[in-house]
């Protein structure tokens with residue numbers, strides 16, 4: 796008969812004294828280490844809807860959809876926890892001080908309904924171009940840029956008009972009736988393509 800080694804006997808005695816290493820899940824919930832890299836979660840208040848997280852995600856676990864034909868246009872950003880590899884790249888790239896999306900220590904990800912429990916959505920208000928109607932950026936993102944560049948905001952009609960709308964100084968729904976693709980169109984909230992056309996093209 797092969798006798799156990801001394802090291803194995805010591806380990807067995809230690810285990811007897813310390814108790815089991817595993818928890819009695821699901822009766823007793825496991826508490827992970829504080830640094831455990833679990834499911835990322837959005838913070839709706841801090842996220843500005845820039846999509847940097849979607850851009851860097853190596854697993855394609857973040858996607859977005861813009862709804863521009865609704866009275867209140869919005870961008871829906873979705874995180875799919877069944878595709879996520881919990882690498883933390885989204886948090887590292889987040890422009891909102893790495894707080895728009897953060898890894899949590901949530902580890903239990905088994906679910907019955909993928910659509911209901913396997914994804915997290917957040918909605919952000921979209922700013923549309925006043926000429927073509929395509930998205931310029933999320934309103935919070937324009938505000939974030941304006942906060943970052945301070946008085947330079949006044950060098951961009953898109954930024955300062957968005958700012959004035961935020962402050963309630965001009966009407967949220969005011970849109971110029973003129974469409975001359977010239978001087979009057981320059982003082983509008985525009986996407987980059989229409990800004991270029993109004994600046995470089997005249998009738």
Ligand code: SF4
Nearest residue numbers: 852879880882883885
């Ligand atoms: S943790 Fe990694 S895989 Fe998961 S959403 Fe963030 S970037 Fe994508």
Ligand code: SF4
Nearest residue numbers: 842843846848889895
């Ligand atoms: S602010 Fe952060 S969480 Fe929100 S879209 Fe940008 S990178 Fe993603």
